[in-house]
Amino acid sequence: MKIGELAAATGCHLETVRYYEKIGLLPKPPRTGSGYRAYRPSDVARVRFIARGRSLGFSLDEIRSLLRLSESPDLACGDVDALARQHLTEVRLKLTQLQRMEAELMATVERCRGGQRATCAVLQSLGEPDLPTSPAISIHAPMG
Amino acid sequence: MKIGELAAATGCHLETVRYYEKIGLLPKPPRTGSGYRAYRPSDVARVRFIARGRSLGFSLDEIRSLLRLSESPDLACGDVDALARQHLTEVRLKLTQLQRMEAELMATVERCRGGQRATCAVLQSLGEPDLPTSPAISIHAPMG
DNA sequence: GTAAACCCCGGAGTCGCTACAGGGTCAAGC
DNA sequence: GCTTGACCCTGTAGCGACTCCGGGGTTTAC
Structure with a gap:
């Protein structure tokens, strides 16, 4: 899945997706032979998580902690x-x-x-x- | 009146006052011999006008037009x-x-x-x- | 005389994008 | 095979409204 599809699936601009990658909110995806970003379906979920957090007014830094928390299963x-x-x-x-x-x-x-x-x-x-x-x-x- | 006093009188940071001057919202005040900005009481009113407009959620550009309107008495x-x-x-x-x-x-x-x-x-x-x-x-x- | 409090300027950083320039890649139609 | 257009890449600059910093000069109080 290319960046344009990811953007369409999440309702974000593709510049926004690249921005999230740049600031480390999204992991760097693997690339195709020609250098295109190749996303997996789980990336859609992650971007949706971010978009939803934003729509609830969380800052990107807050969303960063929420993501970290959601990924460490031993935390309460x-x-x-x-x-x-x-x-x-x-x-x-x-x-x-x-x-x-x-x-x-x-x-x-x-x-x-x-x-x-x-x-x-x-x-x-x-x-x-x-x-x-x-x-x-x-x-x-x-x-x- | 120096910039610090103006800032205190209006509740703004003095950097903010300088910023308003820089973008042309405040006229450039005369300077003392040593280069300090010397404000008059009317400047307090102007900065308060701006601050009040901001607190009402107006953008600085909107405030700029409000200021212009308030200064051209023939306008309705x-x-x-x-x-x-x-x-x-x-x-x-x-x-x-x-x-x-x-x-x-x-x-x-x-x-x-x-x-x-x-x-x-x-x-x-x-x-x-x-x-x-x-x-x-x-x-x-x-x-x- | 010296220390603290004030002032100067220019520039960079903040947040969350968005837009642009200047290129490369790919699929479809002729 | 060639062109057209849609897509993708990178890096950089811009937005609004400040805020902060560095590196200096000045004034005031003790």
């Missing part, structure tokens, strides 16, 4: 669980911040009913001193 | 409002994705009650084929 489930729980905490924190952001934006936009610039609620809101509540948060969602 | 509020509304839509989309992520993580973690590796729900869940619902989303929140 507890480590995996701890990682997931910690991650859940982080997700909830981000949720809270995002909800606060939504409420504020909504209030801001609500106040601005096509009025004049001098009274624009959006700009006023941005000019106000910082909220006591919300720390700076940046959210970047590549969804293409 | 509509443009600003449209930007904020568009942004609200994006925030809501991210919220939905994050909520889905939370629900799934929670369900996964709940199933794992200190069981054995062979039946670890977290790993099982990661090994399953991809969800039909959730596209890949990555969230990065620098909160130092």
Whole structure:
């Protein structure tokens, strides 16, 4: 199975597959005579594992530990669980911040009913001193 | 006012302030005899405007247009409002994705009650084929 | 006088990809 | 046999929004 097929089977770009190999998340596959990567079906499972972890918001480093844990059969489930729980905490924190952001934006936009610039609620809101509540948060969602 | 004071007054790192200057979001301030940046109080307001925009999830490019809009008083509020509304839509989309992520993580973690590796729900869940619902989303929140 | 705290600059590193340039390989159609 | 197009290779650079580092100069406090 060539890289394009693997990519199609997992929904990843093939550049992404190569990237995972480069950073050591995927083992280097054997090559055909002409140098093409030759994957086995188990590689599909591994890439799916990674993709699924990403879709749950795990970082590639976290996924690396999850993979290691999943490959050492003498380890208890507890480590995996701890990682997931910690991650859940982080997700909830981000949720809270995002909800606060939504409420504020909504209030801001609500106040601005096509009025004049001098009274624009959006700009006023941005000019106000910082909220006591919300720390700076940046959210970047590549969804293409 | 020196850059360290500006940073303290706005809650930014001073590298961040320099970065904003570098990309043209902050005007180049005058310098003292020894080359130190000398800021005026109005610069605090501008950096706060940026920080607040960031905390609302605006990109630096969006903030750049907001700043431009806020400085050209003959423009209507509509443009600003449209930007904020568009942004609200994006925030809501991210919220939905994050909520889905939370629900799934929670369900996964709940199933794992200190069981054995062979039946670890977290790993099982990661090994399953991809969800039909959730596209890949990555969230990065620098909160130092 | 000297040590600590501040400031300068330029450049590299972070994360998770994505895109590009400049080539090689392979299968199908004529 | 030759061409066309789809696929593959490598290496490198780019994105956004910072953050950190090295190697220096300056100012302030004791």
